[in-house]
Every structure is written in C-alpha cells, then in structure tokens.
Amino acid sequence: MNPEPATLWHANAAPAALRPQAQGEITADLLVIGGGFAGLSTALHAAEAGLRVVLLEANQIASGATGRNAGFVVPNFAKVDPDGIRATLGETKGSQLVQMAATSADLVFDLINRHDIACASHRSGWIQPSHSPTSLNRAKDRVRQWSAEGRPAEFLTAAAVKNLTGATGWLGGWIDHSGGVLNPVAYARGLACAAETAGARLHENSRVTALNPTPEGWQARTASATIQAARVVNVTNAYADNLIPGLAHSFFPLKVFQIATEPLPQSVRDRLLPGGQCVSDSRRNLFTFRFDAANRLITGGMHILGLGADARVPKAIHRRMAHMLNLSDLPPLQYTWSGIAAVVPSFLPRLITPAPNLIAGIACNGRGIAMTTAMGRELAQWATGTPTEALAIPVSTPAPIPLHALMRHAPNALLPISQWRDRMESPAGLGR
Numbered sequence: 001m002n003p004e005p006a007t008l009w010h011a012n013a014a015p016a017a018l019r020p021q022a023q024g025e026i027t028a029d030l031l032v033i034g035g036g037f038a039g040l041s042t043a044l045h046a047a048e049a050g051l052r053v054v055l056l057e058a059n060q061i062a063s064g065a066t067g068r069n070a071g072f073v074v075p076n077f078a079k080v081d082p083d084g085i086r087a088t089l090g091e092t093k094g095s096q097l098v099q100m101a102a103t104s105a106d107l108v109f110d111l112i113n114r115h116d117i118a119c120a121s122h123r124s125g126w127i128q129p130s131h132s133p134t135s136l137n138r139a140k141d142r143v144r145q146w147s148a149e150g151r152p153a154e155f156l157t158a159a160a161v162k163n164l165t166g167a168t169g170w171l172g173g174w175i176d177h178s179g180g181v182l183n184p185v186a187y188a189r190g191l192a193c194a195a196e197t198a199g200a201r202l203h204e205n206s207r208v209t210a211l212n213p214t215p216e217g218w219q220a221r222t223a224s225a226t227i228q229a230a231r232v233v234n235v236t237n238a239y240a241d242n243l244i245p246g247l248a249h250s251f252f253p254l255k256v257f258q259i260a261t262e263p264l265p266q267s268v269r270d271r272l273l274p275g276g277q278c279v280s281d282s283r284r285n286l287f288t289f290r291f292d293a294a295n296r297l298i299t300g301g302m303h304i305l306g307l308g309a310d311a312r313v314p315k316a317i318h319r320r321m322a323h324m325l326n327l328s329d330l331p332p333l334q335y336t337w338s339g340i341a342a343v344v345p346s347f348l349p350r351l352i353t354p355a356p357n358l359i360a361g362i363a364c365n366g367r368g369i370a371m372t373t374a375m376g377r378e379l380a381q382w383a384t385g386t387p388t389e390a391l392a393i394p395v396s397t398p399a400p401i402p403l404h405a406l407m408r409h410a411p412n413a414l415l416p417i418s419q420w421r422d423r424m425e426s427p428a429g430l431g432r
C-alpha cells in the first residue's frame with residue numbers, strides 16, 4: 001500500500017481510521033473497484049437501492065485524484081457545452097448528459113446536506129474569467145446555453161470580475177452560482193461513511209489483482225480475499241492498472257500539480273475573492289485559484305518536462321500566482337502535491353463495457369468532483385438493472401487511443417504552444 005498523499009486536504013480533514021483489508025471468501029451483488037468519488041458514490045447509491053455492495057481500494061479512500069484535486073465543484077464540462085454535446089451525441093442522449101452535468105453540483109451539495117458531511121463546503125459559485133475577446137464571446141454563449149438548461153449562469157463584465165476576484169486584466173467572464181468549493185478528502189470520507197451506513201462494505205489496502213468471469217458473474221482476487229459478485233463497477237480512472245485490458249490506453253493520464261501557500265493576512269483575503277468562489281480562467285494553460293478556510297491560496301499547473309518537475313513546477317506556479325494576482329509579498333509554499341487526471345480528446349466522460357456485467361467509468365477531464373459523483377449514481381442504476389442505453393453517459397467498448405505511448409505526452413509537449421497562444425490572444429496586462 002502506498003503511503004497517504006501529503007496534501008493540504010489530508011492534513012486538514014478529520015482523521016479516518018484505515019478500514020480492514022478484505023479477507024477470505026466474500027459474496028456481493030456489486031463489487032466496486034476504486035475508492036475515489038466515483039466508487040464511493042456508486043457504493044452509496046447502490047447500497048441505498050438495496051444491493052449488497054463491497055468496495056475495494058488498493059490504498060486508502062481518496063488516495064487517487066479524489067484526494068489530490070483543488071476542491072472546485074464545477075457543474076459543466078471543460079471544453080464542450082450543451083449545443084456541442086447534443087451535436088455529438090444526438091438530441092436524446094445529449095440532453096441526458098447535459099442534464100446530468102447541469103444538476104451535478106446540486107447532487108454534491110444535496111449529499112453533503114443529507115449526510116451531514118463536514119467538508120468545509122461553500123456554495124459560492126464557480127467563476128470563469130475571459131482572457132481574450134474570443135473567450136469573452138464564448139462566455140456569453142456559455143451563459144446562454146447553460147441558462148437555457150435552467151442553470152444559475154450569469155455573464156460578468158470586466159468590472160464585475162474585478163469586484164468578485166480582486167484581480168484586474170480579465171475582459172469579463174461568467175459565473176455559475178451552483179458551483180462552489182470543498183475539502184475533497186473530507187467530502188470523500190463523508191461519502192464513505194454514508195455508504196457504510198447504507199450497508200456497503202469498504203476495504204482499504206485491498207488491490208484487486210485479478211478479475212475473471214464466472215457463471216454467476218465475476219470473481220475478483222486480492223492478496224487475501226476472493227470476491228464473487230454478480231456485477232462489477234471499475235472506477236480506477238487515471239490510476240488504472242492492467243486489470244481491464246485496453247482501459248488504461250483509453251485516456252491520456254495528465255499529471256497536474258497543486259500548491260497551497262501559508263495563510264494570507266485577512267486584509268488581503270478581504271480584497272481577493274471576498275465571496276469565497278473558485279476561479280478557473282479561459283486560458284488553455286488554465287490559471288486557477290481559490291482560498292481554503294484558513295486563508296491559504298491554492299493554485300495548480302502542469303509541467304512541460306517531467307524531469308525535475310516535482311521540484312520545479314510548484315515554484316513556477318507560485319511565481320505565476322504572485323504575478324497574476326499582483327501579490328509581491330505572496331506567502332511561501334506550505335503544501336505541494338500532484339495527481340493524475342484522465343483526459344480524452346472529446347472532453348466528455350465515458351462508460352466502457354468490456355464484457356457482460358462489467359462496466360468502467362472514466363475521464364471526467366478535470367471536472368471530477370461533481371461529474372464523478374453524478375457518474376456514480378448512473379453506475380448504481382446500471383448495477384440495479386437499468387440498461388446501458390438508458391444511462392446518461394455514453395457507453396462503448398474499450399477504445400485504446402492510437403499511438404498511445406507517444407500521444408500520452410501530447411498535452412505536456414503542447415504546453416509551450418498553448419502558453420504562447422494564450423499570450424498572443426490576451427490584450428490586457430494580466431499574466432502576460
């Protein structure tokens with residue numbers, strides 16, 4: 001078992017005792033592999049529907065991307081909006097996925113309320129400021145499209161963005177008021193407790209090493225247990241190993257760094273993001289920021305060269321944040337960590353059915369808190385017998401990306417071009 005990641009979120013969530021390793025012969029209606037948001041939400045919803053659920057996590061709950069993200073609850077996709085989704089998936093399927101996304105933050109905050117999860121959550125909204133005239137037009141269009149779905153989306157002028165963020169230079173933007181922030185580790189641990197209360201059995205330090213079909217469904221093996229289950233949900237996402245052939249080649253694993261500074265003085269806190277929203281701007285090389293409950297500033301970024309990145313990138317994104325927010329006295333780094341996100345060229349989540357009674361959910365493309373929680377509810381419906389055609393997320397067989405060994409480096413290799421295009425498009429001073 002790998003040690004628990006040393007993130008800001010792990011250090012500031014209520015401690016959780018390690019659950020027992022799976023032992024001996026276990027029988028279940030549903031086996032869930034992976035203890036991130038997707039697995040926990042699946043386990044919770046399936047147990048609430050009356051299934052006997054067992055969840056196996058190789059390390060600890062929230063040791064994957066779930067415990068390593070920025071804690072932004074964002075109810076939309078990174079690159080595709082309702083019109084594009086319907087154009088790609090058709091009216092019926094597209095509308096289902098759009099509705100799943102549109103209501104995904106509602107689901108997160110409902111679960112937090114219903115299960116009384118203490119996770120420093122704040123439903124303050126998610127802001128996307130625009131760095132260029134083109135992205136400003138897109139912001140207007142995004143407001144039109146998501147408002148038409150009944151979402152609380154609002155266009156922001158440059159002055160409104162400045163008022164909300166305390167930063168200058170953006171040309172305007174938009175806000176979805178249904179988004180917000182939370183401590184993802186505390187949220188995941190709360191989902192885990194809720195799933196157990198509903199009757200699910202959760203085991204940590206229990207990596208599934210083999211998965212084989214049987215007449216009754218599937219048999220999974222760990223180092224110390226054999227699990228017989230009628231159905232299996234695999235939600236190992238970017239931390240997938242070779243359990244399901246082809247799965248790990250169906251997405252790009254993208255390493256993303258996160259940092260948190262030491263706490264800022266209240267005077268700065270009152271000026272920057274006084275409403276406590278989270279911000280991801282429109283750049284290809286995203287600039288993101290939010291505060292935590294102790295006034296630490298949090299941001300993230302990618303690397304171009306993997307060699308030495310662990311030491312280099314946190315310092316570089318700290319400098320970038322100081323520059324973007326005009327904070328010459330930005331306090332030093334207190335936490336640095338990284339995680340792996342699963343990204344696909346369509347930027348839409350997918351369900352994969354490699355064999356009968358086995359399904360995998362992947363690729364929430366950096367929008368995982370809300371989307372994987374919603375994906376888990378879909379997967380629980382599948383586990384209770386809903387046909388795959390009726391699910392909101394498109395379903396396919398494993399589709400390995402051609403030349404994956406080479407292509408997986410494309411997002412990092414193309415970063416300098418993205419940075420250059422961002423700079424060329426941005427007429428204002430911010431971040432140039």
Ligand SMILES: Cc1cc2nc3c(=O)[nH]c(=O)nc-3n(C[C@H](O)[C@H](O)[C@H](O)COP(=O)(O)OP(=O)(O)OC[C@H]3O[C@@H](n4cnc5c(N)ncnc54)[C@H](O)[C@@H]3O)c2cc1C
Nearest residue numbers: 034036037038058064065066069070072208339367368369
């Ligand atoms: C740095 C970073 C920042 C991000 N920021 C945000 C954000 O602010 N907002 C947002 O919405 N999304 C964000 N994301 C995306 C989001 O974190 C993910 O989409 C989401 O956590 C994925 O959840 P998951 O349950 O699908 O996978 P994971 O959380 O990765 O869980 C997969 C689990 O499977 C386990 N596993 C793997 N193999 C096995 C096996 N054989 N047996 C048993 N268990 C196994 C792993 O140990 C792991 O715990 C970010 C991602 C990263 C990396």
